[in-house]
Amino acid sequence: MKWIRDKWAPNGAAINVNVVKQLESYHSKFQKIDVYETANLGKMLLLDDIIMLTEYDEFAYHEMIAHPSLHVHPKVNKVLVIGGGDGGTVREILKHSDIREVHVCEIDEEVISVCKKHFPTLSSGFDNPKVKIFFEDGAVFVKERKNEYDLIIVDSSDPIGPAQVLFQEQFYRNMFDSLKYDGITVTQSEGMFFGREIIRKLFTFNRNIFPILYYYFTMVPTYPSGTIGFSFCSKKHHPVNDIYTKKGITTRYYTPDIHKASFILPKFMEDIV
Amino acid sequence: MKWIRDKWAPNGAAINVNVVKQLESYHSKFQKIDVYETANLGKMLLLDDIIMLTEYDEFAYHEMIAHPSLHVHPKVNKVLVIGGGDGGTVREILKHSDIREVHVCEIDEEVISVCKKHFPTLSSGFDNPKVKIFFEDGAVFVKERKNEYDLIIVDSSDPIGPAQVLFQEQFYRNMFDSLKYDGITVTQSEGMFFGREIIRKLFTFNRNIFPILYYYFTMVPTYPSGTIGFSFCSKKHHPVNDIYTKKGITTRYYTPDIHKASFILPKFMEDIV
Numbered sequence: 001m002k003w004i005r006d007k008w009a010p011n012g013a014a015i016n017v018n019v020v021k022q023l024e025s026y027h028s029k030f031q032k033i034d035v036y037e038t039a040n041l042g043k044m045l046l047l048d049d050i051i052m053l054t055e056y057d058e059f060a061y062h063e064m065i066a067h068p069s070l071h072v073h074p075k076v077n078k079v080l081v082i083g084g085g086d087g088g089t090v091r092e093i094l095k096h097s098d099i100r101e102v103h104v105c106e107i108d109e110e111v112i113s114v115c116k117k118h119f120p121t122l123s124s125g126f127d128n129p130k131v132k133i134f135f136e137d138g139a140v141f142v143k144e145r146k147n148e149y150d151l152i153i154v155d156s157s158d159p160i161g162p163a164q165v166l167f168q169e170q171f172y173r174n175m176f177d178s179l180k181y182d183g184i185t186v187t188q189s190e191g192m193f194f195g196r197e198i199i200r201k202l203f204t205f206n207r208n209i210f211p212i213l214y215y216y217f218t219m220v221p222t223y224p225s226g227t228i229g230f231s232f233c234s235k236k237h238h239p240v241n242d243i244y245t246k247k248g249i250t251t252r253y254y255t256p257d258i259h260k261a262s263f264i265l266p267k268f269m270e271d272i273v
Numbered sequence: 274m275k276w277i278r279d280k281w282a283p284n285g286a287a288i289n290v291n292v293v294k295q296l297e298s299y300h301s302k303f304q305k306i307d308v309y310e311t312a313n314l315g316k317m318l319l320l321d322d323i324i325m326l327t328e329y330d331e332f333a334y335h336e337m338i339a340h341p342s343l344h345v346h347p348k349v350n351k352v353l354v355i356g357g358g359d360g361g362t363v364r365e366i367l368k369h370s371d372i373r374e375v376h377v378c379e380i381d382e383e384v385i386s387v388c389k390k391h392f393p394t395l396s397s398g399f400d401n402p403k404v405k406i407f408f409e410d411g412a413v414f415v416k417e418r419k420n421e422y423d424l425i426i427v428d429s430s431d432p433i434g435p436a437q438v439l440f441q442e443q444f445y446r447n448m449f450d451s452l453k454y455d456g457i458t459v460t461q462s463e464g465m466f467f468g469r470e471i472i473r474k475l476f477t478f479n480r481n482i483f484p485i486l487y488y489y490f491t492m493v494p495t496y497p498s499g500t501i502g503f504s505f506c507s508k509k510h511h512p513v514n515d516i517y518t519k520k521g522i523t524t525r526y527y528t529p530d531i532h533k534a535s536f537i538l539p540k541f542m543e544d545i546v
Binding site for chain 1: 274276278282284285286287288289290291311312313314329330333464466467492493494495496497498499500524525526527528530531533534537538539540541
């Protein structure tokens with residue numbers, strides 16, 4: 001047994017995970033890709049030595065990046081996922097059977113192939129006929145699409161490496177234009193403890209772009225600090241006042257009550273969001 | 274700079290913290306005690322190589338172990354803290370100026386002296402004339418006191434080493450008898466991800482002891498999984514329906530809204546608590 005230390009160690013705190021076997025380790029055009037069999041947490045994916053997911057706790061992330069907006073927007077026909085090459089977010093989106101089209105824009109084709117091989121419970125949605133995959137830069141992709149999506153989910157890695165551009169003001173302005181008149185975008189926006197300055201920056205410029213803007217969180221044990229959050233950027237629908245009940249969505253983390261509670265933040269977040 | 278790995282690594286996941294200097298390292302009669310200066314998280318206390326607190330995030334733990342019950346019970350005169358040798362819990366309790374007496378039962382005198390030396394922002398409450406410290410075994414202490422306390426807070430370490438007895442049914446039965454007719458006890462009850470089996474055990478026997486029993490959580494980045502929770506065991510008062518407003522309590526994590534939200538749990542906890 002061996003310890004793998006997550007390279008994303010904000011504030012000098014890192015996650016270590018016990019692994020029993022290395023299953024993949026190679027470089028794609030964009031990044032280093034590793035897959036391990038862990039001792040207790042199932043398989044684990046790392047990009048550039050940063051933990052992206054373990055099979056043990058990925059549900060807490062993927063359910064919460066996907067289901068809140070899908071329980072708020074009354075009619076989502078067409079969704080865009082930027083990043084999300086492991087497939088977990090698409091899997092959750094497809095639980096909403098009324099959705100007609102899901103576009104996935106993942107910059108790195110290798111992430112999708114490695115996840116199809118090692119994480120079939122996440123990536124199976126990629127074979128659904130509603131899903132179309134584009135191997136392109138998400139920042140360029142949204143620039144070219146106007147008034148097209150009901151929902152955009154940015155399921156990105158951290159703001160170092162290829163995902164850096166996805167934390168910029170111009171990207172959010174372009175997403176605003178890619179959304180229909182009542183569209184929503186939900187973006188991976190780091191954790192409220194160690195990512196406070198990133199959140200502050202995102203919220204400072206987003207206040208000038210989206211009329212409805214909130215931060216909400218989920219808990220993921222294998223991410224630094226154990227919590228990660230999302231920006232809920234909306235043109236019309238309110239994330240908590242506009243929740244409606246949907247039947248037949250099976251989840252392990254999400255409930256309508258958790259949906260509401262996840263927008264309630266500790267006092268230290270009050271001056272940030 | 275050096276990495277210190279937390280020895281409490283449930284499910285093969287451990288926290289690593291960057292440290293710059295070791296300030297203390299010795300054995301008391303009960304356990305190994307270490308204090309480090311960390312790179313980014315202030316000073317850090319470890320007992321038996323398990324992280325107890327960092328100055329950076331201890332507020333999220335101590336506020337949430339103390340304030341919910343103190344905003345529910347309408348008249349707390351006398352409180353018992355079992356464990357809590359760092360002083361953080363007592364500091365939060367003393368923010369409620371109507372409290373008359375705080376007993377602290379800490380088995381290890383050395384924990385209190387090392388915290389008085391290195392963590393004055395936590396331990397300052399020990400000098401308050403309302404506070405009386407007993408260096409005794411908490412399990413024995415409650416057995417000898419009947420119908421005495423309005424509130425008992427068990428601020429213990431994990432169920433290995435000296436704190437093991439504090440996770441047993443008999444201890445909870447004795448606490449029930451030490452409480453007045455409308456008393457509450459709040460106990461450190463591990464995190465909902467990695468501590469699920471411990472929580473299940475606690476809740477199975479506590480359902481036969483306390484008529485009102487709930488689990489609630491807080492987020493502490495330097496604890497495994499980033500979240501830790503508490504059993505709210507009450508004879509009369511409900512943890513959410515009976516909240517009342519108190520003025521002049523300064524906090525960084527606790528708010529009345531967070532109080533309510535912290536009792537709302539992910540779906541996977543539904544069959545456990």
